[in-house]
Each structure stands twice: as structure tokens, then as C-alpha cells.
Amino acid sequence: MSASSDPPDNPAAPEVTGREELIGSERAFDGKRVRVRVDEVRLPSGRETVREVVEHPGAVAILPVTADGRLLLIRQHHHAIGRALLGLPAGTIDPNEAPIETARRELVEETGHAAGRMTELVSYYTSPGYTDERLTLFRADDCRPTGGGPSPDELIAVVAVSVADVPRLLAPGPDQIMEAKTLIGLLLLLRDRA
Numbered sequence: 001m002s003a004s005s006d007p008p009d010n011p012a013a014p015e016v017t018g019r020e021e022l023i024g025s026e027r028a029f030d031g032k033r034v035r036v037r038v039d040e041v042r043l044p045s046g047r048e049t050v051r052e053v054v055e056h057p058g059a060v061a062i063l064p065v066t067a068d069g070r071l072l073l074i075r076q077h078h079h080a081i082g083r084a085l086l087g088l089p090a091g092t093i094d095p096n097e098a099p100i101e102t103a104r105r106e107l108v109e110e111t112g113h114a115a116g117r118m119t120e121l122v123s124y125y126t127s128p129g130y131t132d133e134r135l136t137l138f139r140a141d142d143c144r145p146t147g148g149g150p151s152p153d154e155l156i157a158v159v160a161v162s163v164a165d166v167p168r169l170l171a172p173g174p175d176q177i178m179e180a181k182t183l184i185g186l187l188l189l190l191r192d193r194a
Helices: 099-111 163-170 180-193
Strands: 021-030 035-042 048-055 059-066 070-078 083-087 090-092 117-125 134-145 156-162
Touching: 059 099, 059 180, 070 099, 070 163, 083 180, 090 099, 099 117, 099 134, 099 156, 117 180, 134 180, 156 163, 163 180
Parallel strands: 059 134
Antiparallel strands: 021 035, 035 048, 059 070, 059 090, 070 083, 070 156, 117 134
């Protein structure tokens, strides 16, 4: 744990003192992609409590832009919420795989396109209140079709949109993007265009 996420040279940022002391830990679940551990911790006040932590190997998301300037999104069904969402292609990092390799693989697997150039935009913790998952977001430029596409087992449809439509996708309404990695990616795209 870091003491603060604010830059150290920001005098207005309050200092965080103390940290939680790990007293004990036990494995609660080992799954195919995630593990869950239950940590007992002592707070600086002396009170003891429990932290449930989802351990994740890390993931990538890709902001793919075609050679003719269209943005490739995917509409994918998500079992956890019971519905399909429009979002960026993404995937979990395999053991011994570099994030950029995962991004290249997932781009081809989910969109049937390969990137001419890949650039890392940002790496961040998705929800540090309960998971250690770190997501790295890449921009893929000059994407061209490979002749492949999503596996029949993946409930995915590729949707090409104009970059001019991005503000509409960020606004409240029926087409609003509703998941974090895509919101972050689209906001970075708009920032870079400004």
C-alpha cells in the first residue's frame, strides 16, 4: 500500500499516516482466473477488521482506431450483470505474457484486426478497495482486418463508430457507455484530439 496517490510535491494533499498491519491471511477461493484471500488486519487505532481481496493477474484494454479513422468497439454479453454492453476489446494477461502481447492477441481475437502501431496510454488499478487488478490501456492505430474474428463461443459483435460519435457515447441516454475501462479510454481519446 502506498501512503498517498497524490504527487509528493502537492502541499495541499493531506498526509496519510499509519497503515494497516497484516495479522493473518487465508485463502478462501482459487479459481481459473482469480483467487480470493481473507486478510485480518489491525488498524492504526488498534481495532481489528477483515479485508476480502480478489487477486487478479492483470488485464489490458485496447482503444483500436482503423486506418480510415473509425473506432472499433465491441458489444459483448457480460454474465455478471446479465446484459450486453458496448465497450473496448479487453482481456486477462496470461502467465508469462507481457501486457502489449496480450493487447495484440486480444485485439485480433475480439475484433479480427491487427494494429499497425500500439502505444501504452495508462496503467491503473481497477478497484483497489477489493482487488489488486491492474489494467493497462493501449491505443492501437492503423488497425487492419486480419480475416479472422471473434470465436463463436464469445458473445461479441464488432461495432465501428466515428470518433465524432464519442461525445454521444459519453452522454446520458440509451447509447451511454456504462463500464469504466471504456469511459477512461474514450476520455483519453478526446483529450488527445483536443
